[in-house]
Amino acid sequence: MTTAVLGGGLSGLSAGYYLLRRFGKPLTIYEAAPRVGGWVRSEFRKDRGFIFESGPRTIRPVGVPGANTLELVEELQLDIKPITRSHVAARNRMLYAKGQLCMLPNSPKGLFGVMPPFTKPLYKALLRDLVTQSTPAKLEDESIYSFAERRFGKEIADYAISPMICGICAGDAREISVRFLMEGLFEKEQKYGGVLKGSLIARFKGKVDEGKEGLFAQGQPKLYSQAVQEKWAMYGLTGGLEILPRTMRKYLGERDVNVQLSNECKNLTFGNSGVRMTVKDADVPVDHIVCSLPAHKLAPLVKVQHPSLSAQLLDIPYVDVVVVNMQFQGQLLKQDGFGLLVPPVEKLPILGVIFDSCCFDMGGNTVLTVMMGGHWFDKWFGDRPSQKQILDLATHHVQEILGIRDDPKFSRVHTLHKCIPQYTVGHKRRVDNIRKYLKTYKLPLSLCGAAYDGVGINDVILSARRQVEALQLA
Structure with a gap:
């Protein structure tokens, strides 16, 4: 055969x-x-002590899919660089909205204050979910934006869910399927009448991680057990992904x-x-x-x-994404974290910026990855600007958002055509x-x-x- x-x-x-x-x-x-490797591409600048990633750079060790990858990584004997949940890159995630850099809440306490760009405490969005009835007829599917707006309100849909979808698939939350990308949340609403209610019932029932038993006949991978024990939030690989x-x-x-x-x-x-x-x-x-x-x-x-x-x-459908890698000398970030996302309502050409040098040691350099385009590629890049024009645009927004005055010492511009499928x-x-x-x-x-x-x-x-x-x- x-x-x-x-x-x-x-x-x-x-x-x-x-x-x-x-x-x-x-x-x-x-x-x-x-x-x-496809879209996974690492450029290791050994002489300068940093890595540019034009594709993904970290992997999450979560659930059956995460355990499965760790089993493979273990078999290949790859050297892992874990980032624990207490690491600044795991705790701090930001939005750029309403003209300022906004820290997303990273603990239950953050649900009770008013944190920009939101105008009211986030616990009120959870209360809304508790009192909102599920749709009368059973829905087969709907957009993630529609689902979030219905359950949690427009502000959550605009400033939490929409930028998150930009980060996941460079897509427009108004078109992306909730049933495909967030099936668990969708099914909780359909089955129990609400997301929070469904989550609490599932936790009360002590629902186990389905599929793990059948997948790992010899017992779960050692690396997965280590990740759980040491509370890894994500990990990279020595030498780049x-x-x-x-x-x-x-x-x-x-x-x-x-x-x-x-x-x-x-x-x-x-x-x-x-x-x-x-x-x-x-x-x-x-x-x-x-x-x-x-x-x-x-x-x-x-x-x-x-x-x-x-x-x-x-x-x-597929979308094109522009990825711009930048290296600056010295440590220039005023706020450490994994990076920032830009909600589409801000109408800026960038989807987000990843702070690579906060995630991993980059030899004392500030290394950033700027993502642009996606669903909005034709709007911003339809006339096919030059690499220099793209770099200038990315540099301008990075300097404005992060307050960096320097120009990058080293950079790469990649236009990735039809790189991410859209789960409409x-x-x-x-x-x-x-x-x-x-x-x-x-x-x-x-x-x-x-x-x-x-x-x-x-x-x-x-x-x-x-x-x-x-x-x-x-």
Whole structure:
């Protein structure tokens, strides 16, 4: 039985890892780019003692997805840099709103005072949830903004939920599905009539972390137990997060998994005996494909034989994001923390700023990552400004928001085209229909990755594992 994986990002490499573990060889991973890792990219400036990350930089060790990633990290023997819950980067998260930097509450006490940009104590929003009835008819889905406004009020929707969605998927909370991205909260309202009420009932019942038992037959990973015991909020990897895909490629290569770079699949043809992939004008027959490509890249590969499936895949929209990495000499931040988010109601071109040098040691430098664009990319960058214009724009807003007078000594500008899928209202049904189509037509194709199962590192790795474990290869 021959299996191929399309895509050498984290989800594709993870699919290769779990396929090897479950079925052994033969196995080939095809990646169109000349490198593995997808959007995970680290630039380590050894001479200057800092790292630029143009993609994610930290991983959360939470729940089944977090434990699963830690099991993988443990197997690969990677060096971890934990950030505990007491660390300033875990405690301090900020908003830039109404012309000022606002600290978000980091303890229950913070619910009772009036903290900008909010005009009343946050406990009142919780009371609103307690007295607000759930919708009369059972909703299949709605936008996160609509859900938050209905349950907690417009101020929470504008200044808490909307910027959070910018941070998660660079998206507009008025379009993003609450059922997909915050399914737990949505189900609590639908089942118990309120979010807070549902949370209290679930805690009272002592609901366990579902799925952990079946996933870890040998007991939960040691690193996960350590993370729980030491109260990690998040962690990074020594040398930057790109160490993870690089090490995975090395691990797979040492076990005779063929990772082919600069090999783009141009077409898929399904037949009774499997599937033929067109790679570099050659037909490669395999029995099954695990595809981790973005939905919009898979769509043209199946369009000739399965136009309906192609159309469904194209119904998943993607956004472009601009990432600007900056290094300043010395420690210039007046307030330490993980970083800040900018609510869309502020109508600024930046989504947020991550304080990298607060999270990890950066050799005495101030290192920041500015994120821009996303859902609003065309509004701010539709005329395709130069890298210098983008850098100047990012520098201007960083200086204004953070009170930094210096210009960056070193910088990088990355425009990441169609990098984050948007989980618009109805996304769960959309994904279910796509997978139902594969099952109905008995296509030897499994789909994993951010488009289908969540945008985070933990999500895409667990997505690969679950798709592989669902396979019944002869």
